[in-house]
Amino acid sequence: xxxxxxxxxxxxxxxxxxxxxxxxxxxxxxxxxxxxxxxxxxxxxxxxxxxxxxxxxxxxxxxxxxxxxxxxxxxxxxxxxxxxxxxxxxxxxxxxxxxxxxxxxxxxxxxxxxxxxxxxxxxxxxxxxxxxxxxxxxxxxxxxxxxxxxxxxxxxxxxxxxxxxxxxxxxxxxxxxxxxxxxxxxxxxxxxxxxxxxxxxxxxxxxxxxxxxxxxxxxxxxxxxxxxxxxxxxxxxxxxxxxxxxxxxxxxxxxxxxxxxxxxxxxxxxxxxxxxxxxxxxxxxxxxxxxxxxxxxxxxxxxxxxxxxxxxxxxxxxxxxxxxxxxxxxxxxxxxxxxxxxxx
Amino acid sequence: xxxxxxxxxxxxxxxxxxxxxxxxxxxxxxxxxxxxxxxxxxxxxxxxxxxxxxxxxxxxxxxxxxxxxxxxxxxxxxxxxxxxxxxxxxxxxxxxxxxxxxxxxxxxxxxxxxxxxxxxxxxxxxxxxxxxxxxxxxxxxxxxxxxxxxxxxxxxxxxxxxxxxxxxxxxxxxxxxxxxxxxxxxxxxxxxxxxxxxxxxxxxxxxxxxxxxxxxxxxxxxxxxxxxxxxxxxxxxxxxxxxxxxxxxxxxxxxxxxxxxxxxxxxxxxxxxxxxxxxxxxxxxxxxxxxxxxxxxxxxxxxxxxxxxxxxxxxxxxxxxxxxxxxxxxxxxxxxxxxxxxxx
Numbered sequence: 001x002x003x004x005x006x007x008x009x010x011x012x013x014x015x016x017x018x019x020x021x022x023x024x025x026x027x028x029x030x031x032x033x034x035x036x037x038x039x040x041x042x043x044x045x046x047x048x049x050x051x052x053x054x055x056x057x058x059x060x061x062x063x064x065x066x067x068x069x070x071x072x073x074x075x076x077x078x079x080x081x082x083x084x085x086x087x088x089x090x091x092x093x094x095x096x097x098x099x100x101x102x103x104x105x106x107x108x109x110x111x112x113x114x115x116x117x118x119x120x121x122x123x124x125x126x127x128x129x130x131x132x133x134x135x136x137x138x139x140x141x142x143x144x145x146x147x148x149x150x151x152x153x154x155x156x157x158x159x160x161x162x163x164x165x166x167x168x169x170x171x172x173x174x175x176x177x178x179x180x181x182x183x184x185x186x187x188x189x190x191x192x193x194x195x196x197x198x199x200x201x202x203x204x205x206x207x208x209x210x211x212x213x214x215x216x217x218x219x220x221x222x223x224x225x226x227x228x229x230x231x232x233x234x235x236x237x238x239x240x241x242x243x244x245x246x247x248x249x250x251x252x253x254x255x256x257x258x259x260x261x262x263x264x265x266x267x268x269x270x271x272x273x274x275x276x277x278x279x280x281x282x283x284x285x286x287x288x289x290x291x292x293x294x295x296x297x298x299x300x301x302x303x304x305x306x307x308x309x310x311x312x313x314x315x316x317x318x319x320x321x322x323x324x325x326x327x328x329x330x331x332x333x334x335x336x337x338x339x340x341x342x343x344x
Numbered sequence: 345x346x347x348x349x350x351x352x353x354x355x356x357x358x359x360x361x362x363x364x365x366x367x368x369x370x371x372x373x374x375x376x377x378x379x380x381x382x383x384x385x386x387x388x389x390x391x392x393x394x395x396x397x398x399x400x401x402x403x404x405x406x407x408x409x410x411x412x413x414x415x416x417x418x419x420x421x422x423x424x425x426x427x428x429x430x431x432x433x434x435x436x437x438x439x440x441x442x443x444x445x446x447x448x449x450x451x452x453x454x455x456x457x458x459x460x461x462x463x464x465x466x467x468x469x470x471x472x473x474x475x476x477x478x479x480x481x482x483x484x485x486x487x488x489x490x491x492x493x494x495x496x497x498x499x500x501x502x503x504x505x506x507x508x509x510x511x512x513x514x515x516x517x518x519x520x521x522x523x524x525x526x527x528x529x530x531x532x533x534x535x536x537x538x539x540x541x542x543x544x545x546x547x548x549x550x551x552x553x554x555x556x557x558x559x560x561x562x563x564x565x566x567x568x569x570x571x572x573x574x575x576x577x578x579x580x581x582x583x584x585x586x587x588x589x590x591x592x593x594x595x596x597x598x599x600x601x602x603x604x605x606x607x608x609x610x611x612x613x614x615x616x617x618x619x620x621x622x623x624x625x626x627x628x629x630x631x632x633x634x635x636x637x638x639x640x641x642x643x644x645x646x647x648x649x650x651x652x653x654x655x656x657x658x659x660x661x662x663x664x665x666x667x668x669x670x671x672x673x674x675x676x677x678x679x680x681x682x683x684x685x686x687x688x
Contacts, residue, residue, distance in 0.1 A: 292636055327657055
């Protein structure tokens, strides 16, 4: 049995779901994979931070958060420095990063990951920012340090995308992909099809916690663009930032246009695409009308879908339905199991 | 660089596509994975069989077959015994099995795989028969012999299904699945929707090489049932044979029923399902009407789709479009890379 010490940087919905999943899967992790994860530090934005080299009681930590009480009330050492100091102080083997995405620079997550790698920790993040802005640097740093850098949950929550190429799709070359990667706009377009205005649909999205803090991140296609950039950077070895993606959001789509498409048996979707064409790399996000013969047509609500075109598989689609913070948390757990499998 | 000697048992469409893929991917296999596959034996049904410990020229072998000439014309040792003798005689590290499926017993493929494992070869098969009828036995035999037993191409051609659970989905528990696993009936129902009778559609399927030798294998749901059984056996640890699947084929579906469904905006699909319900295992294949909100609705032509329900991922779908023998061949190559990765 191998004890693995985890430092959690960020303890919002995903961080908490990850803690719950660690509790739920504890026995399975021990019996199936021979690992015992012990959380030695939690850094939060609003509930103070704590470190306990002997292990933090996750049930208590979750209970405190749910009651709006600080983690420092636990039988742990409270910690009052910044995140970089936290990373230096927390005795951990793996850092889990779940702070909010910064689509402009990937910061401060990028610095957190760099710092953790420099201090000898594997890093696992659900944050696409550092993947887009620091993939090569972090990958090389991790390799030099003989450490792992994993980010399965950065795109399509916990659905296996990056790990699909890491293992099952070895020997295959990715030629291009297309799909619906921003589930928020997908939901907004669906609500507009039911008669709501964009503003009403956004308000609904916010009420169920789907719309991100800044709606323009979704509505203007930035979130989709950063996901296209992440997939192109990692899977096609073509580094790309969101501004390099030819981007058009859904603000130009009216209820009338949606009704017109519906009358023709079609639906508007915010479609992501990237592929090589005559030596040029094409990457774009824009609203398109899709018919019932397209796998994108039935992708509804908060589901997402990506279709890969490979030299050896003409079409391989991955559909993720009904994601939740638990789904994202699972992607991070899968990263941990994969990383530990490589170390064992 | 590690040389791996391969014995090919079966050299039909898939076996030949595999040989072409070995040629196409030779450089990549050497540079990316450090392996040099060398085919030392080919056993065919109609073109005689040959063994050459120094390696068979695959270009010549493919050329001979395409001209209807026997393999024994090559600069190789001809071989005239049966398959079991071939396996004993061929100096190989890995046996590739691509003989036709026997849905009743999995034979003789099951014996071939057993024999190869007993003689110290890893085995890779595209044949679902031995997976359904010999999974546990072959898995245990392979483990005792410290050899690999892989069968990615047994279900949904080369799309990653079994390998998805082997690596990326570790730590996840499969609760059930549903999908369209027999692309032939999917095509037949589509053709019937365009006005053909079942017989006309079958004739078309045969003309493009889609319908299997015995159409009842597809039409009566046997092929779908054996795939359900394979997935349940391997992925849900619930051994099942095709006769244990509650099975109804598409013979009862008339053009009128298809037109009626179409008028209601729906389509008939041969739907496969397996799941646990109140402690009972439910496994069935039967025609169902699906609407445009279902991911099954847009699965057309020879595409196939499966949706997995996991404890940590409410819905994870895999869609395979436009498969060909090359797709199946790729699944076997991926198996080889995976297996060699474990040995390295």
